[in-house]
């Protein structure tokens with residue numbers, strides 16, 4: 001593999017560039033992981049569009065419970 005920083009040729013399993021010391025293997029893994037994450041994000045985005053109403057119901061319940069707690073606290077004092 002070639003160093004992305006200085007372009008020096010290194011062993012495929014080298015972790016650091018032997019010329020400039022840049023990390024090599026992490027760069028490679030990041031590229032792979034990014035591709036996987038993009039696939040997952042695409043799937044999650046399609047799911048989120050279906051669960052959009054559920055999300056607002058959840059937020060509404062949270063706000064309602066906060067208001068109830070506030071009223072109870074005010075009356076309690």
Ligand SMILES: [Zn+2]
Pocket residue numbers: 003004005006007008017018019020021022
């Ligand atoms: Zn290098």
